[in-house]
Amino acid sequence: MVVHDATLRDGQHAVAHRLGVAELRGYAEAADAAGVPVVEVGHGLGLGASSLQAGRAAVSDDVMLSTVREALRHSRMAVFLLPGWGTSADLDRAVAHGADVVRIGVHCTEATLAERHIGHLRERGTEAYGVLMMSHMASPGRLAEEAALLAEYGASGVGIMDSAGHLLPDDVAERIGAIAGAVDVPVVFHGHDNLGCAVANSLAAARAGAGVVDACARGFGAGAGNTRLEVLVPVLERTGFATGVDLYGVLDAAEFAGRAFVPAPPFPDSAGIVGGLAGVVAAFRQHVLRHALPAGVDPRDVFFELGRRQAVAGQEDLIVDVVAELSSSGRARTGAHADERKEGTA
Amino acid sequence: MVVHDATLRDGQHAVAHRLGVAELRGYAEAADAAGVPVVEVGHGLGLGASSLQAGRAAVSDDVMLSTVREALRHSRMAVFLLPGWGTSADLDRAVAHGADVVRIGVHCTEATLAERHIGHLRERGTEAYGVLMMSHMASPGRLAEEAALLAEYGASGVGIMDSAGHLLPDDVAERIGAIAGAVDVPVVFHGHDNLGCAVANSLAAARAGAGVVDACARGFGAGAGNTRLEVLVPVLERTGFATGVDLYGVLDAAEFAGRAFVPAPPFPDSAGIVGGLAGVVAAFRQHVLRHALPAGVDPRDVFFELGRRQAVAGQEDLIVDVVAELSSSGRARTGAHADERKEGTA
Numbered sequence: 001m002v003v004h005d006a007t008l009r010d011g012q013h014a015v016a017h018r019l020g021v022a023e024l025r026g027y028a029e030a031a032d033a034a035g036v037p038v039v040e041v042g043h044g045l046g047l048g049a050s051s052l053q054a055g056r057a058a059v060s061d062d063v064m065l066s067t068v069r070e071a072l073r074h075s076r077m078a079v080f081l082l083p084g085w086g087t088s089a090d091l092d093r094a095v096a097h098g099a100d101v102v103r104i105g106v107h108c109t110e111a112t113l114a115e116r117h118i119g120h121l122r123e124r125g126t127e128a129y130g131v132l133m134m135s136h137m138a139s140p141g142r143l144a145e146e147a148a149l150l151a152e153y154g155a156s157g158v159g160i161m162d163s164a165g166h167l168l169p170d171d172v173a174e175r176i177g178a179i180a181g182a183v184d185v186p187v188v189f190h191g192h193d194n195l196g197c198a199v200a201n202s203l204a205a206a207r208a209g210a211g212v213v214d215a216c217a218r219g220f221g222a223g224a225g226n227t228r229l230e231v232l233v234p235v236l237e238r239t240g241f242a243t244g245v246d247l248y249g250v251l252d253a254a255e256f257a258g259r260a261f262v263p264a265p266p267f268p269d270s271a272g273i274v275g276g277l278a279g280v281v282a283a284f285r286q287h288v289l290r291h292a293l294p295a296g297v298d299p300r301d302v303f304f305e306l307g308r309r310q311a312v313a314g315q316e317d318l319i320v321d322v323v324a325e326l327s328s329s330g331r332a333r334t335g336a337h338a339d340e341r342k343e344g345t346a
Numbered sequence: 347m348v349v350h351d352a353t354l355r356d357g358q359h360a361v362a363h364r365l366g367v368a369e370l371r372g373y374a375e376a377a378d379a380a381g382v383p384v385v386e387v388g389h390g391l392g393l394g395a396s397s398l399q400a401g402r403a404a405v406s407d408d409v410m411l412s413t414v415r416e417a418l419r420h421s422r423m424a425v426f427l428l429p430g431w432g433t434s435a436d437l438d439r440a441v442a443h444g445a446d447v448v449r450i451g452v453h454c455t456e457a458t459l460a461e462r463h464i465g466h467l468r469e470r471g472t473e474a475y476g477v478l479m480m481s482h483m484a485s486p487g488r489l490a491e492e493a494a495l496l497a498e499y500g501a502s503g504v505g506i507m508d509s510a511g512h513l514l515p516d517d518v519a520e521r522i523g524a525i526a527g528a529v530d531v532p533v534v535f536h537g538h539d540n541l542g543c544a545v546a547n548s549l550a551a552a553r554a555g556a557g558v559v560d561a562c563a564r565g566f567g568a569g570a571g572n573t574r575l576e577v578l579v580p581v582l583e584r585t586g587f588a589t590g591v592d593l594y595g596v597l598d599a600a601e602f603a604g605r606a607f608v609p610a611p612p613f614p615d616s617a618g619i620v621g622g623l624a625g626v627v628a629a630f631r632q633h634v635l636r637h638a639l640p641a642g643v644d645p646r647d648v649f650f651e652l653g654r655r656q657a658v659a660g661q662e663d664l665i666v667d668v669v670a671e672l673s674s675s676g677r678a679r680t681g682a683h684a685d686e687r688k689e690g691t692a
Contacts, residue, residue: 169546196581198542235514255615269604273577
C-alpha cells in the first residue's frame with residue numbers, strides 16, 4: 001500500500017500557502033526519514049497556482065521543488081497540476097526539478113481535460129497520474145468510465161478525490177471497487193475529514209482495491225482537513241496493509257508539522273460539516289463566510305443551496321448570487337428550513 | 347437512535363473539569379434546544395470524583411446537577427458513576443436532583459461490581475444503565491456474558507466504552523452484535539477518537555444493533571477526544587438512523603462549546619495515537635508524559651509496555667515501574683524497537 005503524503009501541497013491550504021524553506025525542508029526530511037514513499041509539494045492548488053485569487057505562496061514553485069528535492073533521500077517527489085491554474089510549461093519545470101510523479105486533477109466527469117498533459121508527460125518519460133475530483137458528484141459507474149479514459153491516455157495510476165468530504169465508507173468502497181474493476185493501474189483515494197470519516201474511508205478504499213492512499217500530517221488541509229497521515233499508517237498496518245512507513249518516524253513528522261505549521265490542526269466546524277453534507281468544495285468556504293455573514297444570511301443555507309445547484313470550483317460567482325437570493329427572499333437566519341436541512345442530510 | 351450527549355461529563359476532561367455554571371447552563375440550554383434526548387453531567391470521572399488525585403471540579407456535583415436540571419426543558423439528565431470514585435450516597439443525591447438516567451461504569455470483565463448500585467437504583471425506580479469500560483480487553487463473547495449479567499441485575503440498558511480508543515469499525519460491530527444478541531435492553535456504544543475512527547465506529551455500532559450512541563460536542567473529552575456529536579448526528583441521519591436532533595441546533599451547541607470551553611478541540615497526537623494502538627486508558631496520558639520525559643524515556647515505549655501488561659485504571663503505579671525499567675535497561679529513546687511497535691500495531 002503506497003501512502004502518498006500531500007502535507008506540503010494540500011496541507012498548504014491550512015496555512016494560506018505560507019510554508020517557507022525551513023518548514024518545507026524540515027518536514028520533507030522528517031517524512032523521508034520515516035520512509036514515506038511519496039512526498040507531494042506545491043501551492044495548495046498545485047503548480048502555477050500562486051496568485052492573488054488563489055493566495056500567494058510564501059516561496060515560488062522553483063524554490064519549493066528544489067528545497068524538497070534536496071531534502072528527499074529515498075522518498076519520491078510528486079507535484080499536482082490543475083489544468084487552468086498550471087500549464088505545460090509548469091510541468092516541464094517541475095520535471096526538470098526532479099519531480100518523479102505528476103498528478104493531473106480534473107473534475108470527475110472531465111477526464112478528457114487531462115489527455116494532453118498526461119500524453120505530454122508520458123512522452124517525456126514521467127510518471128503521470130490522473131485524479132477525478134469532487135467524486136461524490138458522479139456514480140461509481142461513471143467514475144469507472146472516466147478513470148478508464150485516464151488509463152487509456154497513458155496514466156500510470158488513476159483515482160478519486162473526495163474534494164468536498166461528502167463520502168462515507170460504503171460510498172468510497174463502491175466507487176473504488178468500480179474503478180479497480182475497470183483499470184489495470186493502481187487506484188488512488190484522497191479523503192477529506194468533513195464528516196469525521198477520512199481514516200475509515202481510506203481503509204474502505206484500501207479494502208476495495210486502492211493501491212495508493214493520500215494523507216497529510218495532522219490532517220493539515222483545506223477546511224475540515226485531510227486524512228491524518230500518522231493515524232492512517234498504523235490503522236493500515238493493523239488491518240494488514242503493509243506501508244513500509246516507520247510508526248515513530250511518521251509520528252515525529254506529524255509533531256514537527258504541529259510545531260512548524262500551526263499548533264491546532266483543522267477540524268470540522270459548522271461550515272466544514274455542512275459543506276461536507278452539501279457536497280461543496282472546501283475552497284468555497286472562505287468566500288461563503290465572507291459574503292453570507294455581512295448580508296445576514298446563514299452560511300449553512302448558502303452551502304446547502306450551492307450543493308443543490310451542483311456548484312463546482314470555478315463557479316465562485318454563484319456564491320454571490322445565492323447570498324443575494326436568500327437575502328432578498330427573507331429566508332436569512334430564520335432557522336426554519338427543516339426541509340432543506342433534511343434534503344441536505346439525505 | 348438515542349444520541350447520548352456526554353459533553354458536560356466526559357468533555358470535562360478536556361478542560362480539567364473546570365466547567366462553571368455559565369458554561370454548564372449555556373451548553374445544556376443549547377443541547378436542549380437542539381432536541382438532544384439525553385444530557386450527561388458531572389466530573390469527568392463521574393459523581394463524587396472531584397479530588398486532588400482526579401482533579402478538582404470547578405463546582406460541586408450539587409451545583410452541576412441543579413444548574414443543568416434547570417436548563418433542560420425536554421432533554422433527560424444523566425449522570426455517571428464509577429464505583430470507588432462515587433458511592434450510593436452520591437447516587438441518592440443525584441436522583442434527588444432529578445437525574446433521569448444513571449450509568450454505572452465497570453471494567454469490562456467486572457460486571458458484578460455494578461450489581462449493588464443497579465439494584466439500589468431499581469428499587470428507587472430510577473433508570474440504571476451498566477457500561478463495560480476498556481472493552482477492547484475482552485472478546486465479543488465475554489462482553490456479551492458480562493452485559494447479560496448487567497441486564498440480569500436489572501439494567502435498563504447495557505453497553506461498552508472504547509475507553510482507550512483502540513477499536514476499529516469491524517471490532518465494534520462484532521462486539522455490539524454479540525451483546526445485542528445476548529440482551530433484550532438497548533445497547534450503548536461510547537467511542538474515543540485515538541485512531542480517527544470514532545464516528546465510523548459509532549456508525550458501525552448503530553448498524554450492528556446499538557440503540558444508544560454517546561458523543562460530545564467538538565469531540566471534547568480525554569486525550570484524543572470522544573466521538574464528535576455534531577458530526578455523528580448528520581452521519582446517522584444520512585445513513586437512515588433518525589435521531590430527532592436538529593442539525594442547525596446541534597451545530598450551534600458545538601459552536602457554543604468551542605467558544606465557551608477551549609477553542610481548539612482535542613485531537614490524536616503521538617501520545618493519543620500510541621495510547622490507542624497500545625490500548626491504554628486515556629487517563630494515563632498525563633502520568634506517562636510526566637514520568638517518562640524527565641527520565642529520558644520515550645513515552646511511546648511506555649504506552650506499548652503498559653498495553654502489553656494490560657494495565658487498567660487504578661494501576662497508575664505501573665507507570666513508574668515501567669519508566670524505571672525502560673530507563674535502566676538503556677532502551678530509552680533508542681528509536682529501534684521495531685518489534686515492539688509492530689506488536690503494538692498488530
